[in-house]
Amino acid sequence: MNNILITGATGNVGFEVIRFLTKIDSSNRIVAGVRNIEKAKNVFKDYPDLAYTHFDFEDFDTFDSALKGIDKIFLLRPPPISDIDKYFKPLISKIKEKNITQIVFLSVQGAEKSKVIPHNKIERLISENGLDFIFLRPSYFMQNLTTTLIEDIQTKREIILPSGNAKFNWIDIENIGEAGAILLDKFGDYKNQAIEITGLENENFETVTELINSLIDNPIKYRNVNPLKFFRIKKREGMVKGMIIVMILLHFLPRFQKEPRISDFYERLTGKKPTDLKTFIEREKESIDKQ
Numbered sequence: 001m002n003n004i005l006i007t008g009a010t011g012n013v014g015f016e017v018i019r020f021l022t023k024i025d026s027s028n029r030i031v032a033g034v035r036n037i038e039k040a041k042n043v044f045k046d047y048p049d050l051a052y053t054h055f056d057f058e059d060f061d062t063f064d065s066a067l068k069g070i071d072k073i074f075l076l077r078p079p080p081i082s083d084i085d086k087y088f089k090p091l092i093s094k095i096k097e098k099n100i101t102q103i104v105f106l107s108v109q110g111a112e113k114s115k116v117i118p119h120n121k122i123e124r125l126i127s128e129n130g131l132d133f134i135f136l137r138p139s140y141f142m143q144n145l146t147t148t149l150i151e152d153i154q155t156k157r158e159i160i161l162p163s164g165n166a167k168f169n170w171i172d173i174e175n176i177g178e179a180g181a182i183l184l185d186k187f188g189d190y191k192n193q194a195i196e197i198t199g200l201e202n203e204n205f206e207t208v209t210e211l212i213n214s215l216i217d218n219p220i221k222y223r224n225v226n227p228l229k230f231f232r233i234k235k236r237e238g239m240v241k242g243m244i245i246v247m248i249l250l251h252f253l254p255r256f257q258k259e260p261r262i263s264d265f266y267e268r269l270t271g272k273k274p275t276d277l278k279t280f281i282e283r284e285k286e287s288i289d290k291q
């Protein structure tokens, strides 16, 4: 039996990893590493076999007991954590000290290209410490439409971003979670690989907005703004500065980059096509249409 610790368990991807891991017919014991166990128990009320441990990236005192007896880790970087040296260096050292060598790290497509992005730093920390890893590098989450962008969509009927005509590759988090679960279970087959996982469509926000409008009743608009204007709008709305900067980097920089590569990894792994945008929008129609 393998004890598998899932960090970010209550978040978008962590939840899906757990959902798919519980479907795999093997003797894994799944442990959700969470800041608030009571809150997590509520999120996972349909998962009676899930175990919980108190784990906080920002509280080093939680590392020792959370990692005790763990064989494999699904590791992610929560979006608010950007000081990698401060939080991930001690964590990776502790993981090494505990002889846990199997880490599936949720990275990002293109992480290898820039030494300054947090995911790149974490990947290097893991490999430089001699731990076995799988770096799972997904493209742009379809669920950004139903999480970070949903407030503008529902209240202003707009997607406001500094993205111009930049094309993003759109992936469904369910596909990432499913892949993450299989990679944790069959770690040895994929170890020490960096794997890009993408959907099949590279589309800009104008095209995605048109697609959304063809499927919902209350139309939305795409408003392209320059980064400074975006910063001012979001600051006025109360978004924290670090988050605005992450939003700008994520949405503005692709204007100067090549179109994302499309990977067939998900299909090779599962024998299925990844979710397409039309299917995703139809699935999330109620939330996107709500005003």
Ligand SMILES: NC(=O)c1ccc[n+]([C@@H]2O[C@H](COP(=O)([O-])OP(=O)(O)OC[C@H]3O[C@@H](n4cnc5c(N)ncnc54)[C@H](OP(=O)(O)O)[C@@H]3O)[C@@H](O)[C@H]2O)c1
Pocket: 007, 008, 009, 010, 011, 012, 013, 014, 033, 034, 035, 036, 055, 056, 057, 058, 076, 077, 078, 079, 080, 106, 107, 108, 109, 138, 139, 140, 141, 144
């Ligand atoms: N958005 C994209 O298009 C995209 C694309 C590629 C890669 N990524 C990467 O994906 C990652 C985010 O994944 P996600 O969307 O699943 O994240 P998410 O939904 O924002 O979830 C974050 C998770 O981390 C937990 N968390 C936050 N701070 C914590 C702390 N101090 N200690 C312990 N747990 C903590 C949260 O738990 P609580 O319930 O306690 O808050 C939550 O479970 C990021 O690294 C991002 O860069 C994103």
